[in-house]
Amino acid sequence: MKKPLLFLILLTTIFQARATDFHDSTRTNHSKILHFFTGNKYLVAPFVFYMPETNWVLGAGIKRFFNAGGDGDSLTRVSNAAIFLQFSLNDQLMFEQNYQVFTKKEKYYFVGYYGYSRFPVLYYGVGSEAKTINEEAITYELLRFDNLSYRKISKHAFAGLGWRYFKMYNVKGSGNGILENSNTLGKDGSTVSGLNISYQYDNRDNVLTTTSGNFAQIIYSFHNQLTGSSHTFQRWQIDLRKFHRPFQHRQDVLAFQTYGYFTAGDVPFNELGLLGGDMIMRGYYIGSLRDKNLLAAQAEYRWQALKRWGLVGFAGFGSVSQTIQEIRLNKLLPSYGAGLRFKINRKENVNLRVDYGFGNGQQNLYFYIAEAF
Numbered sequence: 001m002k003k004p005l006l007f008l009i010l011l012t013t014i015f016q017a018r019a020t021d022f023h024d025s026t027r028t029n030h031s032k033i034l035h036f037f038t039g040n041k042y043l044v045a046p047f048v049f050y051m052p053e054t055n056w057v058l059g060a061g062i063k064r065f066f067n068a069g070g071d072g073d074s075l076t077r078v079s080n081a082a083i084f085l086q087f088s089l090n091d092q093l094m095f096e097q098n099y100q101v102f103t104k105k106e107k108y109y110f111v112g113y114y115g116y117s118r119f120p121v122l123y124y125g126v127g128s129e130a131k132t133i134n135e136e137a138i139t140y141e142l143l144r145f146d147n148l149s150y151r152k153i154s155k156h157a158f159a160g161l162g163w164r165y166f167k168m169y170n171v172k173g174s175g176n177g178i179l180e181n182s183n184t185l186g187k188d189g190s191t192v193s194g195l196n197i198s199y200q201y202d203n204r205d206n207v208l209t210t211t212s213g214n215f216a217q218i219i220y221s222f223h224n225q226l227t228g229s230s231h232t233f234q235r236w237q238i239d240l241r242k243f244h245r246p247f248q249h250r251q252d253v254l255a256f257q258t259y260g261y262f263t264a265g266d267v268p269f270n271e272l273g274l275l276g277g278d279m280i281m282r283g284y285y286i287g288s289l290r291d292k293n294l295l296a297a298q299a300e301y302r303w304q305a306l307k308r309w310g311l312v313g314f315a316g317f318g319s320v321s322q323t324i325q326e327i328r329l330n331k332l333l334p335s336y337g338a339g340l341r342f343k344i345n346r347k348e349n350v351n352l353r354v355d356y357g358f359g360n361g362q363q364n365l366y367f368y369i370a371e372a373f
Contacts, residue, residue: 047084050367059086059094065348069104076102077207078348093118096144100207109158109200112147124288125178126269128320128331132288132361136177140189140270143167148198148219156203162196164221165228168270179269186268191230194223204243209349209371211253215241233265241373251304257373261294262324273320276359278366279373281318281335283357285364291320295327298335300372310341312355314372333360344369 046060061084069076081099086092096115103109120139124130148162169189173179179187197220204213219237223229238260246254259280261273273294276284280296296318303311315336321327337357344352355366 047086047369048367049369050365054092055089057086057088057092059084061085068101069106073104075105077106077205078102080208080348090120091118092120107152109150109152109160110147111150112145112162114145114147115143117142117144121287122285123173123177123179123269124290125182126184126272127291127322128289128326130289134178136179137174138172138177138179140168140171142169142270146196148196150198150200156201158198158200158202160196160198160200162198164192164194164196166190166192166271168192168268184269185231185266186270190268190270191228192223192268192271193228194221195227196221204241206349209351210241210243210255211251211349212243212245214243215239231266231268231271233263233267233271235261235263235267235271237261253300253302255300255302255373256298258297259294260296263292267292275318275320275333276362278355278368281316281333281357281359282314282337282355282366282372283335283359283364284333284362288362289320289333291322293321293324293327295319296335298373302341302371308343308346310343310351312339312341312353313337314339314355314357335359339366 044062046058049057061082063080063082065078065080067073067076068079079099079101081097081101083097084095086094094115094117096113096117098113099110101110118139118141120137123136123138124132124134144166146162146164146166148160150158150160153159167190168186171187171189173187199218201214201216204210204215217237217239220234221237222234224232238258240258242256244254246252257280263271263273269290272290272292274287275281275289275294275296277286280298296316298314298316300312300314303313305311315334317332317334319327319332321331335357337355339353339355342352344350350369351371353366353368353371355368355372357364357366
C-alpha cells in the first residue's frame with residue numbers, strides 16, 4: 001500500500017468525521033437535512049477501510065446513536081444501530097444491519113445482526129498444522145441472521161435467548177484444491193440453524209469504546225435437524241474482558257481479553273474457530289488456522305496522546321485444536337503490533353483505528369472504525 005494513498009484516506013475520513021462532531025449551535029437551525037447528516041447522534045458517510053481479508057473496501061452506511069430510556073435517563077447506556085453496504089477490491093459484497101439496544105434502565109438488552117455477503121476468501125485447510133502454501137481461493141454466498149434478547153436478572157447481569165441462522169451456498173473452490181480434495185464438512189454448502197442461550201455480565205461505561213468496567217459473556221448454541229440445521233453440533237463462546245484506567249488524571253486505558261470458542265459434533269468448516277482477523281490475534285489472516293476449538297488472549301494499552309489522537313500497543317497469543325486437551329502452552333502462537341487512533345465522534349466516543357499486527361510469519365494492516373474489543 002502506498003503511503004500517500006493512506007494519508008489521503010485518513011485526511012478524507014477526518015474531514016467527514018469533523019462534520020459529525022459540531023455542536024448544535026453551529027448548525028443551520030432551519031435545515032433538518034443538514035442536521036440529519038451532521039448531527040452528533042449520527043455517523044453518515046461513505047467509508048473506506050482496509051483489512052487483509054478484504055483488501056480495500058468501499059461502502060456507505062449510517063450509524064445511529066440514541067438513548068432508548070430518554071435523554072434524562074443516566075442509568076441507560078447509549079444504544080446504537082447501523083446499516084451499511086460495502087464492496088471490496090476482492091469482489092466481496094456485503095449488506096448488513098446490526099444493533100445494540102438498551103431499554104429504559106437497561107431492563108432489556110437486544111443485540112444482533114442480519115445480512116447477505118458474497119465472499120471470496122483464502123482457505124488453508126483444517127487443523128493447527130495448516131500451511132500457507134496450501135492457500136486456495138474459495139467463494140460462497142452467505143445469508144446471516146443472529147440475535148439475542150436479554151433480560152436483566154440482577155445489577156449488570158443479563159440472561160438471554162435468541163436464534164441464529166446461517167445459510168452458505170454456491171461454494172466454489174479454485175479447482176483441484178485442498179477443499180475439493182478433502183472430506184471437509186460443508187464444502188457443498190450448509191444450513192446452520194439453532195437456539196442461542198446466553199449469560200452476560202456487563203458494567204462497561206461504553207460499549208463502543210470502553211474506558212472502565214468488566215464484560216463476561218457465555219453463549220451456548222445447539223443445532224440439529226429439529227432446529228432446521230443440515231449439521232448436528234454444539235458450540236460454546238466465552239468472552240471475558242477487563243478495562244482499567246491506570247492513571248486517574250489521564251484517559252489512558254489498559255484492556256485485557258480472553259476468548260474461547262469450543263465446538264462438538266459435525267461442524268461445517270465455516271463454523272469452526274477461526275484464528276486471526278481484525279478483532280483478536282491481529283496479524284494473522286482470519287482462518288489461516290481453523291479447528292473445532294480456539295483459545296486466545298490479548299492485552300492492549302491505549303495511550304491518549306492528544307485530545308483526539310491516541311496510540312495503541314497490543315500483544316496476545318492463541319491456538320486452535322481438534323480437542324480441548326490438545327491445547328498446549330508450547331503450541332500457542334504470538335500476536336503483537338501497534339496502532340493509531342483518531343476520535344471521529346467525541347460525544348459518543350467513537351474511534352477510527354489503524355492497526356498493524358505481526359504473527360508467526362504473517363503481518364497485516366487493519367483500517368477500521370471502533371476498537372477491536
